[in-house]
Amino acid sequence: MAKKKLDVLRHNLVPKHIILTKEQTKDLLNKYKIRVVDLPRILNSDPAIFSIGAKEGDIVKILRKSHTTLDEIEYYRYVTKEKTS
Amino acid sequence: MSKASERYIDNCLESLEKDGIPHDLVKHAKEKIMKDQLTESQIDYLADKLYITYMNSLVEPAEPVGTVAAQSIGEPGTQMTLRTFHYAGVAEFSVTQGLPRLIELVDARRFPSTPIMKIYLEEEYAHDEEMAKEVHNRIEQIRIENITYDVDLDFIEWRIHINLIPEMLKKKGISIDEIPKILKRYKKKGSIKKEQNSIIIDPGIEDLQKLQKLREKILKKVIKGVRGIKRGLITKDSKTKEWIIQTEGTNLQGVLEIEGVDSTRTYSNHIHEVQKIFGIEAARNLLINEALQVLEDQGLDVDIRHLLILADLMSQNGLISSIGRHGISGSKSSVFARAAFEVTVNQLLNAGIYGEEELLLGIPENVIIGQIVPMGTGGVELMMSLDDNLKILREKEEKEKKLSLKDVNDE
Numbered sequence: 310m311a312k313k314k315l316d317v318l319r320h321n322l323v324p325k326h327i328i329l330t331k332e333q334t335k336d337l338l339n340k341y342k343i344r345v346v347d348l349p350r351i352l353n354s355d356p357a358i359f360s361i362g363a364k365e366g367d368i369v370k371i372l373r374k375s376h377t378t379l380d381e382i383e384y385y386r387y388v389t390k391e392k393t394s
Numbered sequence: 395m396s397k398a399s400e401r402y403i404d405n406c407l408e409s410l411e412k413d414g415i416p417h418d419l420v421k422h423a424k425e426k427i428m429k430d431q432l433t434e435s436q437i438d439y440l441a442d443k444l445y446i447t448y449m450n451s452l453v454e455p456a457e458p459v460g461t462v463a464a465q466s467i468g469e470p471g472t473q474m475t476l477r478t479f480h481y482a483g484v485a486e487f488s489v490t491q492g493l494p495r496l497i498e499l500v501d502a503r504r505f506p507s508t509p510i511m512k513i514y515l516e517e518e519y520a521h522d523e524e525m526a527k528e529v530h531n532r533i534e535q536i537r538i539e540n541i542t543y544d545v546d547l548d549f550i551e552w553r554i555h556i557n558l559i560p561e562m563l564k565k566k567g568i569s570i571d572e573i574p575k576i577l578k579r580y581k582k583k584g585s586i587k588k589e590q591n592s593i594i595i596d597p598g599i600e601d602l603q604k605l606q607k608l609r610e611k612i613l614k615k616v617i618k619g620v621r622g623i624k625r626g627l628i629t630k631d632s633k634t635k636e637w638i639i640q641t642e643g644t645n646l647q648g649v650l651e652i653e654g655v656d657s658t659r660t661y662s663n664h665i666h667e668v669q670k671i672f673g674i675e676a677a678r679n680l681l682i683n684e685a686l687q688v689l690e691d692q693g694l695d696v697d698i699r700h701l702l703i704l705a706d707l708m709s710q711n712g713l714i715s716s717i718g719r720h721g722i723s724g725s726k727s728s729v730f731a732r733a734a735f736e737v738t739v740n741q742l743l744n745a746g747i748y749g750e751e752e753l754l755l756g757i758p759e760n761v762i763i764g765q766i767v768p769m770g771t772g773g774v775e776l777m778m779s780l781d782d783n784l785k786i787l788r789e790k791e792e793k794e795k796k797l798s799l800k801d802v803n804d805e
Contacts, residue, residue, distance in 0.1 A: 315650055315671075319658045322668065322676035350712040357673035371675055376682075376698045379418035389712065 317356040325372040326357045329385075334368050337385060351386035363388050397431040406441050415448055456773030458757075460707070463700035467685075470694040471496060487627070487642055489663075496688050499665070499681060502708065502716035506664055511623075513639040513649060514659035526628050526637035529654035531567040533639065534626040535619035538612055541566065545609055552600060554609055556593040568618055576617055620648035646671050665714055678709040728752060730759035 317323055329337065338345065345368065351358055353365045363369055367388045372381040407420050423444060427437060453459060474493040490498065490508045498506055513533070519525040538545070541562040546555040556573075563570060573593055574586040584597035595612075599605050622645035631638045641649075644662035649655055650671075662668065663684060669677035682698070682705045689696050707722060708714050715721035719736045726732055729752050733741040744750075754760055757767050766772040 315657055317672050317676075320661075320672055320676060321659050322661060322679045323672050324675050324679075326675070349706075349710045351674055352712040355673045355712065356671060357675060373675070376702065378416055379421075380416060386712075391712070 316360070318360050323357055324374065326361050326363070327370045327372070328361060328363050329368045329370055333370075337368065345387055348385050348387040350389045352391050353388050354391060358388055365390055396433065398427075398434040398437055400428075402434055403427055403437060406437055410441055410445060413445060415444060419444070419448065456768075456770050458769045459703060461769075463703040466696055466700040467704065470689060470692075470696055473694065474692050487625075487640065491688060491691055496685065499685055499688070500704070500717050502665065502714045502721060504666060509642075509644040509662060509664050511639075511641045511644045511646070511649065511662040512660065513626075513641065514656040515637060515639070515654055516656045519654040520636035520638075520656075523628070523637060525654065526639065528567070529652060530626050530628050530639050531618070532652050532654075533620050533623050533641065533649055534566075535621065535623050535643075536566055536568070536617050538615050538617060541568065541617065542613075545613055547605055547609055549602075552596070552598075552605065554595040554597065554605070554612065556595070556612065558591050558593065560591055566618065573617065577612070577615070620645050620652065623649070669714055674709050674712055674714070677714050678705045681705045681708065681714065726756070728754075728756045728759045730762050731756055734758045734762065 318326070334345075345366075348368065351369060353359075353363070358369065361369070365388050369386050369388060371384045371386060373384055375382045403424060407424055410423075411417060411420050423440065427440070432440065471493060474496070487510060488508060489495075489510060490506065494507070513529075514520070515526060515529060519529055538556065541559055543557045543559055546557065547553075548555055558570060558573075560570075570588060570591070570593075574588055577586050577593070577595065584595060584599075587594045587596075597605070597608060599608065623641045623643045625642040627640045628637060629640060630636070644664045644667055646660070646662055646664075646667050650657045650660060661680065663680075665677050665680055665684070668680050682701050685701050685704070686698065704717075708717065710722075715725075717723060719732075723735045724732065726735075729741060729745040729750050733745075735758075745752075752759060754763065754765070755768065757769055760767045
């Protein structure tokens with residue numbers, strides 16, 4: 310039987326992942342007056358990250374379906390390597 | 395007064411949105427206004443009320459939302475009985491529910507005690523029971539022992555006889571010819587022959603114990619199905635009226651490869667597995683769904699926001715971390731906070747040995763030393779601006795001097 314290729318991003322549980330441009334990254338960090346490392350993390354081995362081709366150091370914007378409103382909620386994660394310690 | 399023009403409504407709502415009212419709320423308001431055909435003064439009143447109510451509902455800065463979430467989840471936890479409800483109906487899968495399951499989730503246990511999967515089928519398979527059965531046969535793990543009457547040892551010829559049940563073979567969709575091939579993969583030496591409804595293996599072993607061991611191994615060999623899927627049940631989903639397969643045991647990687655399986659909806663209750671295959675955001679969503687399910691099943695109503703905080707915290711590092719000392723609580727930077735949580739002496743000892751510094755930025759450490767806690771009003775420091783105050787005082791003095799001079803002149 311031929312192996313089906315799994316498209317992780319199409320699954321019900323997986324929200325939209327978008328890579329931010331350098332410009333957008335700068336705006337985000339300025340808006341909240343934070344450094345990149347202050348953001349929540351996501352691993353570069355994460356299946357969704359692999360799917361969209363984000364690399365270590367990128368910031369991804371995740372559009373989550375909100376449980377409390379009708380709009381989508383933006384969540385940002387910083388792509389990082391898994392700690393081996 | 396007549397109903398307001400659409401332009402008036404749009405202007406009013408636009409200014410509301412500019413002031414920070416969320417877009418979908420404004421949309422709702424517009425629908426209501428149009429439906430009820432409100433007048434201008436009514437719209438103004440509504441807009442003001444909307445603004446005030448919304449702003450009052452926002453969380454205030456320095457509100458200890460984490461503590462509130464912990465309490466809001468913990469308090470109903472004390473009401474959870476420790477018994478498990480049994481699934482009514484045909485499905486006899488026992489699933490961990492209630493408090494034990496909640497503990498599993500919050501501790502981010504590596505393996506759930508009752509792993510189950512919900513397998514959705516693709517369009518062509520989902521409404522046809524026969525086709526659903528086909529997929530089920532490909533998935534459910536079938537061992538030799540499930541399809542044989544017995545496996546005999548022939549001591550005279552040193553052979554193993556496997557006596558198959560033809561009805562079972564037909565039911566599970568296995569052809570007897572496949573079996574020698576599959577067995578050959580496990581045992582290269584010796585010959586494997588087919589004889590009517592039996593398989594005869596000549597392993598070339600003369601030792602009785604070795605032969606018996608081999609027999610045990612053969613009984614357990616998986617002939618068909620995905621590894622780890624112990625049992626499958628075909629049922630009709632109550633909401634969508636399609637055929638789905640519920641399994642005891644999970645193997646997302648294996649099952650998603652099977653033809654007929656819908657890879658956009660199928661999931662398991664194994665959080666770490668989902669994280670490995672679909673990513674941290676998917677695992678976070680699963681965590682929320684599972685926790686919500688536990689509370690709902692017990693009839694407890696916890697606002698979803700508390701679960702959202704829990705899930706966000708647990709997924710913060712890119713992997714699902716537990717709340718306890720091997721996860722979030724153990725990675726706090728404050729020595730006192732860790733010492734106050736668990737294993738007190740070790741934390742203090744290590745802190746002393748490595749020369750750790752306590753910055754007193756969090757809540758437990760400030761409670762310990764008796765300082766105002768950085769939460770609520772304690773999160774705000776007020777300082778008086780001496781220069782500004784002196785300026786105001788001087789201006790006041792000047793004004794009073796001028797007034798008294800005026801009085802003197804008037805007299």
